């Protein structure tokens with residue numbers, strides 16, 4: 197049973213917002229989350245926040261209010277938002293506080309992430325290897341070889357993302373793209389084309405969490421955290437930015453975090469009504485469907501052809517357009533998934549509301565150097 | 576005639592115009608690592624020996640870098656001078672899978688399982704006029720007929 201509830205959510209629009217800093221987008225998200233549950237910053241007993249390029253999260257108190265609360269900064273690659281949430285949950289479960297916030301925001305320069313090693317020793321980036329995009333191309337190339345996934349399936353995933361994004365007012369990419377348009381776009385890292393990749397972007401998300409037994413003091417529609425698990429890679433897992441990998445193979449941190457989360461929640465993949473899975477590119481969504489336990493490796497080909505992961509499908513995936521349509525502000529991205537699931541469970545997702553009266557929802561983030569975070573939410 | 580200099584020390588040596596990758600082998604569990612490091616992530620043992628890794632292997636997976644990486648850190652030609660290059664993991668039998676540039680960038684010519692060998696790959700000319708090189712894998716002569724599906 198859950199001891200923690202999400203009672204307020206706030207978001208600053210994803211995409212490119214000229215003239216508004218990453219941190220200001222975080223501040224706006226905080227104010228919106230507080231307004232959502234009718235509380236003040238001075239009511240918060242703690243905060244956990246993270247950003248990669250937007251500055252130290254805890255400095256935002258100079259604008260929101262110097263109340264003296266403990267504010268912990270977290271940085272965990274693409275899993276930063278998931279880690280912030282897990283830390284907030286642990287803080288409440290430990291009894292250290294009754295109510296607090298998880299916050300994530302970011303603002304990145306355009307183009308692929310610039311990844312540099314220690315000064316004077318940058319042979320890896322110098323040789324042209326330190327690109328996350330290469331890993332994604334190589335992981336899906338191997339996966340397609342082993343499990344018979346087609347490039348048409350990659351295009352299906354991307355086209356679905358932009359279709360869902362087109363009906364999400366907070367999304368960055370709002371223009372639907374056909375599978376053919378996705379396939380015909382510039383080849384960036386074979387077999388992945390430009391529209392199969394998400395871009396680094398901007399945005400902010402914040403949420404108010406409290407003890408489950410006090411949730412009704414904040415809202416009449418609390419959403420309960422059934423699980424929040426974070427796992428790092430084990431020996432033999434195939435990870436981003438690795439100059440070498442072992443011959444021995446491990447199922448990876450996503451499979452481990454997923455298993456831990458399902459055990460915490462006491463349910464299985466068949467109980468999930470809607471899922472947000474890390475889709476840094478189209479191949480990632482496909483591989484993560486299996487790594488999170490929603491199908492066997494290779495079954496995705498048929499599931500996508502059936503439309504199983506569409507908003508009106510058997511298991512809707514990335515209903516808000518995912519990273520592909522929202523871009524990836526590292527610090528905020530994991531919390532965006534949770535935000536979307538809260539909307540879906542409240543029945544507030546508007547045009548993209550899944551029609552299956554969802555009761556249980558799932559999020560998954562993955563980041564460098566091999567970390568995954570999973571949450572399971574319920575009404 | 577220009578002199579070849581390695582992109583960094585401690586990654587590979589240059590011997591007769593051919594590179595050799597510098598790796599570590601765990602003396603407890605035989606785990607092979609690249610680049611060199613102390614501490615074994617497999618068995619947590621802390622005694623490793625320095626070795627040179629195998630110079631041939633098979634292509635385990637690949638992609639093609641079709642757009643110029645940001646410079647810095649990239650040292651190769653960018654902008655209009657950029658040349659696409661392959662990137663892959665090459666499995667060195669019984670050792671480790673090493674990430675590397677590939678001398679081939681045509682998807683039609685890259686096949687999982689094909690035989691590859693280690694070569695030097697030029698990146699840029701440094702301020703002293705030396706040719707800065709990194710390591711890469713090239714298809715071996717016998718592999719051009721295609722590889723098995725490992």
Ligand SMILES: [Zn+2]
Nearest residue numbers: 601604615618
């Ligand atoms: Zn060992």
